[in-house]
Amino acid sequence: MLRVEHLSKVYPNGTVALKDVSFSVQDGEFLAVIGLSGSGKSTLLRCINRLIEPTSGKIFWNDIDVTAAPSSELRMIRRQIGMVFQQFNLVKRSPVITNVLSGRLGYVNPAQSLFNYFSPADRERALNNLDRLGLRDKAYVRADSLSGGQQQRVGIARALMQEPKLILADEPVASLDPVLSHSIMKYLEQLNKEDKITVLCSLHFLDLVHRYATRAIALKDGQLVFEGLPKAIDDAQFKAIYGQEAERVSII
């Protein structure tokens, strides 16, 4: 279980990205985070695994205080939390398999990993994960020769190498077209339902939220303005989150 308590983040230049945000995520949930660009969704996700240091507040992952963890403990926490990015964040020049294997770095012997050594078991695991995402035949090509949708699947395979209990997905489909978006979301849904991995996913489109999320929270100017079931977002709620001028659009 993930618990976020009174989380705030102020950037050095004075921008207030998060203001006193509190919520919790139960194991097995598919929680969508919605809000306009700049509402603090990315900052929130990155505070959870401390890619960004929160200014104040606490985060508990299975009752361990993430915000207080020293660096070695933080790495142990991070390896249980997979992350998927909008821009995929693959090392473009490296082969797909190396990108996937790099998800295992928190587990393996650090010295051996510096020489690109991974155990046969880990290599097998990487190939199996790629197989699961339909990319086994692409294992030895350079990451930048893949299409956007394929790159994101590599990103998911990398996260799976961590055998995560939780996946943080930061706008995983914002760089993809509608058809690919659904394909990626279905993979995340599958991981959530079959592997019981908790998913915390920020999304732009409300119909994706309705279709895939079990629960949703909404941020506006760094504050939590909604928490509840996706279908509870009616027109009034919608305008509260996105502003009076906003109109609903949908993808496909």
Next chain:
Amino acid sequence: MDTAAILPTRSNHAPLASALSLLAPGAGQFFIKQRMRGAAILLTTLAVAYLIYWADDNFRIGQTVLAGVTTNWLWLALACFWLWNIFDAYRHARGLLSYSVIGFLIPLFIVYAIGWQVTDAKLERLVTRASDAQTVFTAILHPDLFTTDDQGNVKPSENFGDIIGKIVDGPAPAILVQTGVVRADSTFPNLVTGKLIETIALGLMATIFSVVFAVPLSFFAAHNITSRMPGGTIIYYAMRTFLNIVRAIDTVIWGLVIIVWVGLGPFAGMIALLIHSTAALGKLYSEEVEHIDAGPIEAVTASGANLLQVIRYAVVPQIVPPFLAYTLLRWDINMRSATIVGFVAGGGIGFFVLETIRKGGYEQYAAALWAVAIVIISVDYVSAKWRERILIGDTQVKLITPQPFYKSPRQILYLVFGLLVFVVGWNLTQIDLKKLLDPGPTFGRLVSDFVSIDLTPSLVETVWKQMLLTIFQALIATTLGGLMAIPFSFLAARNLTGRSVLSIWIYYITRGLFNILRSIEALLYVAIFVFWVGIGPFAGALALAVTTFALIGKLFSEAIENIDAGPMEAITATGANTLQTIAYAILPQIIPPFVSYAIYQWDINVRIATIVGFAGGGGIGLLLLQYSGQLQYHKVGTVVAMIVVTVALMDFASAKIRERMV
């Protein structure tokens, strides 16, 4: 490294494959259909074997006496490569991971072992002879520019006058005497310009004239133009080949030929610059002409315009900005070349440096270095800013109606100033067109000697020996300069520095160091290292290493600035530690560009290494200096031909390799 695992086929050809590789390197790999790999292994074996033989034969490198038999330990290293190749064939045939790194490192080790000794690289001399070098470095910190007179007033020194310019009392100009302004017997202060000003004039005049020649030539080297002419394809290829050959010969080497024609002096230097610059600009211009967009031509023609109007409104606007930008770039390069062309052609600061070094005037030499650095850094800055403005263009279209230029006082002022600069430049360069028509009596014979390349086997062997040595010299220089540049490039990368005041200072100091070192040509540095480590190829390699350090340091730091932060974030999020993040997110992003830049720099360094011999830096330049000094121009022709072919091959190979890396 992982490529082997692609092969799902597990065959039982392994013993046969390894047996074949035992007989001939690469044969086993070829047999299991890894043709590229097999060919690469075979070629590597042959090339390395030749190098070992060559080094043994010419320099006795690697010779050891083993049990009473004189042999060469480098053959043992090659045998290791052979063994690896057998092992590699076996692993590949079994579909197992092979250790390509080892197969890559052994030949590399042999090449460096040979290169290191061929260039006589003795790094320890940098320390043991440091006390000798102190003289030069003290001089560099105390350049002879100002003196203090008896009253303690600081004034420009004699040397300052030689470099920048001075006022000397002399006879008054005739025009002032005739008009009665001054008396005929009175002394009059005359301005004598220094060598630095002469250098600036050389670079400027060469650029102006090369534009005049390159523009028409470029149209004959552009495919889209020649294809409309009768016999166009022939003209195109002839022009392209001509431009490429002329371009492959360094300005300084052109100087050797030109002095026979017009004699020593700034005029010879200017022509040498002009020839090389015309060919280089011609190629760049022609590529721009080839990239003309046909759309606007079609559109303007469709509006009923005539041919001249089409050129004026559809062609000229497309080519003028890139032409101007390339010209400014060339101006920058010509200014740099103008600082060294004097080493052979006379004229400019290069000649001055040559003289001061001969006299042992290190403080005067140091003053020249500083003066060159200041001028080149300024030129570099102006040229870059100007190019930026041209290529970005005025996004704001001026609303005022443009006037003909003669109605605008500002335009007239520019025009007058431009004309003045041109006239002064013409005089300083001592342009004398009559000399062109009246070359020395031996000129015809020397040119026909030069063109009829002497291919006597013994001569070709001598030249080839020095050429290979020069390539090794460039390799050692690139390696030393590149290794030095790596730590500094991190200090000059904006994304890694800039958090505290101290790191901002470090950033600017490192960048400044790169820019100062980069502004001075390697040939001008050679004197320092001749004094430090002694005359010979190692001094030349070190001089090259200094410019390499600065050039590659700048490129490396830019590569570091271009690192994508995304992967770093992703790897950190997996729970990896800092070292793992560096190994998996940063190194894969910077190693390929680093290696690619290093290969590119090696290619450039080979060209420059061909001339460091003119200042005592060894290599093929020394040979060139000897042969031209003895007026044996048939041998000069052989050397130049060797350089042209080698440079072209290196160019081609380095471009191919870099293409595959990026």
